[in-house]
Amino acid sequence: MLVGVVLSFASPMHAQGNPTAASASASQSAMASKRFETGVVVGGDWLQATYLPLDRDALQSLDASISLRRQTWSVEAGWLRIARTLSTVQGGYVAGGPILHVGPVLFIPALGVLGGQAQASRDSTGYDWIGTAVTGHTPRYSYSSGATFGGSIGLTAEVPVYRAIGFRAVASQWFFSGSPLESDRSRTLVGAGLSIRVGR
Amino acid sequence: MRYHISHRTLASRTGAALTAFALLSIGLSCTENLPNGPNTFSASMKIVVPHDTVIVGDSSSAQAQVTDADGHVVQGLKFDWTSADSTIVGFAAAAATDEGTSGRTRVLVARKTGRSLVTLALPDSRFVVTNVTRTETSVVGGVRVLSTHDSTLTAVNDTGVAIGAGMVRANGALVTRVSQGIRWVHLGAHVSVIGAGDTIKYVARTNGQDTLIATHDFCLVTAKCADTSVIHVSQQLTVTLSSRTFQAWSFGDSLGPTITLADRRGNGLAGTSIRFVPRTVADSGIVKVSGLLGVSNPTNGAMAVPQLIAAGNGTAHVSVLGIAPDATSIIAVDSVTEVVRQVARRVAVEPIHALESASDSIPIKQIARDARGAAIADATITTAAVGIGFSNNIWAGPTVIALFTEGTLTPTLTGLSLPQNNPLAPQIPVVVNPSIVTFVTPDSVVAGLTSFVISTQIVDSIGNLAVGKWVRFDAGLAAVGIGTTPDSVQVDGSGNMSVTWTPPNIAGLYTLTGLRGLPTPMNTLADSAGRIVLRRTMRVVPDIPSATQSTLAMSATSIAHGATAVVTITVKDKFGNIVKNAKPADFALTAAAGGGTFSAATCTLGVCTATYTAPAAAGTDSISVKILSVEILLSPIVLTIT
Numbered sequence: 001m002l003v004g005v006v007l008s009f010a011s012p013m014h015a016q017g018n019p020t021a022a023s024a025s026a027s028q029s030a031m032a033s034k035r036f037e038t039g040v041v042v043g044g045d046w047l048q049a050t051y052l053p054l055d056r057d058a059l060q061s062l063d064a065s066i067s068l069r070r071q072t073w074s075v076e077a078g079w080l081r082i083a084r085t086l087s088t089v090q091g092g093y094v095a096g097g098p099i100l101h102v103g104p105v106l107f108i109p110a111l112g113v114l115g116g117q118a119q120a121s122r123d124s125t126g127y128d129w130i131g132t133a134v135t136g137h138t139p140r141y142s143y144s145s146g147a148t149f150g151g152s153i154g155l156t157a158e159v160p161v162y163r164a165i166g167f168r169a170v171a172s173q174w175f176f177s178g179s180p181l182e183s184d185r186s187r188t189l190v191g192a193g194l195s196i197r198v199g200r
Numbered sequence: 201m202r203y204h205i206s207h208r209t210l211a212s213r214t215g216a217a218l219t220a221f222a223l224l225s226i227g228l229s230c231t232e233n234l235p236n237g238p239n240t241f242s243a244s245m246k247i248v249v250p251h252d253t254v255i256v257g258d259s260s261s262a263q264a265q266v267t268d269a270d271g272h273v274v275q276g277l278k279f280d281w282t283s284a285d286s287t288i289v290g291f292a293a294a295a296a297t298d299e300g301t302s303g304r305t306r307v308l309v310a311r312k313t314g315r316s317l318v319t320l321a322l323p324d325s326r327f328v329v330t331n332v333t334r335t336e337t338s339v340v341g342g343v344r345v346l347s348t349h350d351s352t353l354t355a356v357n358d359t360g361v362a363i364g365a366g367m368v369r370a371n372g373a374l375v376t377r378v379s380q381g382i383r384w385v386h387l388g389a390h391v392s393v394i395g396a397g398d399t400i401k402y403v404a405r406t407n408g409q410d411t412l413i414a415t416h417d418f419c420l421v422t423a424k425c426a427d428t429s430v431i432h433v434s435q436q437l438t439v440t441l442s443s444r445t446f447q448a449w450s451f452g453d454s455l456g457p458t459i460t461l462a463d464r465r466g467n468g469l470a471g472t473s474i475r476f477v478p479r480t481v482a483d484s485g486i487v488k489v490s491g492l493l494g495v496s497n498p499t500n501g502a503m504a505v506p507q508l509i510a511a512g513n514g515t516a517h518v519s520v521l522g523i524a525p526d527a528t529s530i531i532a533v534d535s536v537t538e539v540v541r542q543v544a545r546r547v548a549v550e551p552i553h554a555l556e557s558a559s560d561s562i563p564i565k566q567i568a569r570d571a572r573g574a575a576i577a578d579a580t581i582t583t584a585a586v587g588i589g590f591s592n593n594i595w596a597g598p599t600v601i602a603l604f605t606e607g608t609l610t611p612t613l614t615g616l617s618l619p620q621n622n623p624l625a626p627q628i629p630v631v632v633n634p635s636i637v638t639f640v641t642p643d644s645v646v647a648g649l650t651s652f653v654i655s656t657q658i659v660d661s662i663g664n665l666a667v668g669k670w671v672r673f674d675a676g677l678a679a680v681g682i683g684t685t686p687d688s689v690q691v692d693g694s695g696n697m698s699v700t701w702t703p704p705n706i707a708g709l710y711t712l713t714g715l716r717g718l719p720t721p722m723n724t725l726a727d728s729a730g731r732i733v734l735r736r737t738m739r740v741v742p743d744i745p746s747a748t749q750s751t752l753a754m755s756a757t758s759i760a761h762g763a764t765a766v767v768t769i770t771v772k773d774k775f776g777n778i779v780k781n782a783k784p785a786d787f788a789l790t791a792a793a794g795g796g797t798f799s800a801a802t803c804t805l806g807v808c809t810a811t812y813t814a815p816a817a818a819g820t821d822s823i824s825v826k827i828l829s830v831e832i833l834l835s836p837i838v839l840t841i842t
Binding site for chain 1: 234237238268270271274275277326
């Protein structure tokens with residue numbers, strides 16, 4: 001079983017330039033970033049950026065999470081789906097990591113773990129062929145599914161955009177266990193989503 | 201506060217939205233549409249070979265090919281190959297390549313002729329295919345007769361061997377190799393064929409020509425798939441003679457060898473024959489050739505053979521010809537020599553018995569005969585006569601009857617024909633048959649009573665009674681047209697012959713000659729020598745004078761008175777024969793009363809004369825002659841006396 005670590009980085013907003021304006025701006029940025037460095041934040045991301053197009057009629061890679069933040073650290077739990085043309089990994093995950101402030105941006109590096117289901121179709125018994133001046137391959141898929149556990153390391157950059165709503169970018173690298181994913185255990189996710197602070 | 205409330209509300213709603221979104225996502229994610237299968241592919245499989253026919257020793261690369269439903273050739277499969285009879289079509293060791301080890305390519309090797317089902321199987325559960333088969337035919341690249349293509353057997357039961365072989369591939373070249381299942385076709389019935397396969401034996405049965413065709417049931421179509429061997433059966437016959445030299449001691453001896461006309465295995469040939477041909481005319485004079493004796497046996501060649509019949513003394517060379525069934529061709533030649541030397545078995549003077557008038561003579565024949573009775577022409581014979589006149593070494597008689605009634609002519613043989621002068625001949629003493637001639641007094645009969653019987657014993661040339669033989673007669677009268685000649689008479693069972701001969705009533709001597717033997721012409725003395733067994737001379741004398749035939753004649757019928765004339769009386773019997781012993785007393789000569797007178801008549805050889813003297817006065821007179829009171833012819837004659 002692999003254990004992943006999710007790193008989230010939050011970038012605090014820092015005031016610069018006119019002291020007054022800067023102070024005001026810094027104050028505003030600080031206040032804005034403070035909205036996400038503590039409390040309960042829910043969010044969701046579209047994570048299909050690194051695997052497009054998805055050559056399958058299925059829901060793309062997504063996650064939905066709820067995190068609890070306390071100034072310097074963040075813990076989040078949620079549901080993660082990683083869709084590939086020939087596989088799907090989805091399940092609940094938990095991740096946690098420090099919150100780093102870089103101006104208004106919060107960077108949250110995190111380590112995470114996931115428990116869920118892995119499904120995969122493998123073209124292990126297809127055949128190659130040769131036609132008239134062309135060659136090709138005819139696949140033959142073997143479908144399997146099973147429990148999987150995974151671990152990740154990731155980085156979330158989150159920036160407030162309006163009141164309790166923030167935009168965030170997510171990058172993570174997952175490694176999964178389970179026989180369906182044999183020899184295909186890593187997944188790289190890059191995506192973007194929204195965060196909403198819903199509680200103190 | 202409003203913000204707080206607003207923010208709280210917003211947060212609450214957002215959380216609800218996220219929750220709903222999450223649940224929705226989970227729900228949606230249940231339909232993954234991940235591909236699975238297919239379990240199997242439909243495909244077709246085939247064996248690809250350049251050709252299904254492979255010459256023995258040659259190989260052919262076969263490829264296994266699977267085509268999917270789209271017509272694509274599937275790559276990377278592994279196949280299993282099997283041959284129903286790997287002794288006919290097998291597989292070469294798989295090449296150490298992927299193609300070879302996977303079975304995608306196999307090399308078919310033709311090992312011997314025949315057909316074998318090559319099966320290709322695809323042990324791959326992904327593909328729904330059935331095994332495919334292909335009939336591979338292993339053939340020879342031709343047929344060749346290794347033995348002679350043209351052989352001749354010269355004797356029945358001679359054997360020969362025909363060897364056929366198939367052409368197979370070896371080191372890239374076609375070479376002959378036996379044991380390839382050659383099949384022979386036999387055309388004809390002059391030989392019998394034994395065995396089968398590459399090598400067969402044929403046995404000569406009858407003369408003629410057969411053809412043996414070597415062929416093969418599995419042969420490359422474009423190759424020469426038949427080769428022939430022509431077998432001639434031509435018996436070489438030779439004549440084998442039991443002997444080539446013969447010695448005959450008698451004419452008519454039939455001699456000849458036992459002859460076989462057979463090949464060297466002792467088999468004859470139906471329709472053949474043997475012919476003897478004397479080489480020269482002289483040879484033909486020494487021996488004659490008889491017809492065939494016996495029956496030929498074509499099984500062992502024993503032949504019906506003619507015989508050489510001795511016909512002349514000398515040495516004859518005779519060719520012995522074996523004649524083919526076509527009756528003209530000579531197929532074998534040999535020769536025989538026959539020496540003919542007559543050896544006397546008897547010597548005789550023929551006729552061995554004869555009856556003759558003492559006044560007659562007959563020609564005799566001194567003759568020696570061989571064992572078969574043939575005369576020996578060159579025999580040297582001398583004859584001694586006792587009690588018989590013998591002259592010129594041929595004439596027996598005439599003989600003085602007063603001295604002898606039987607004479608003997610005894611021959612003596614000397615010279616080549618004596619047995620002792622031919623040591624190889626049977627030394628049988630020569631029988632001597634002398635000729636015994638019985639004499640009789642010459643017969644005399646009176647005209648009108650001429651018929652009489654003659655009997656005598658007839659003996660043939662070898663001294664036996666000639667029972668049943670015929671004796672022919674000749675009286676020599678046919679030429680003069682008078683009288684009759686007795687017909688032939690057969691000798692009775694006692695060896696006696698009796699003939700009745702009636703000479704004509706004309707006075708004279710008549711001789712009846714009786715001959716035995718063949719009715720051949722008797723133109724020369726030799727023709728009759730020894731054949732005359734009877735010679736009787738008969739004298740016919742006139743009967744008594746007869747007025748009917750006797751005549752009266754006068755030298756003149758007008759006579760002066762007192763003059764004379766001659767009266768002539770010819771005395772004849774009733775047959776007109778002059779009665780030569782007539783006497784004046786046999787007739788009565790008278791004149792009319794007062795007429796003339798006659799002198800005493802005198803008769804000479806039947807003509808009597810007297811002198812008539814006319815009376816003294818003129819007038820007439822009449823002369824009459826009567827025999828037995830009957831006026832003879834021309835009597836009386838009236839005379840005028842002047």
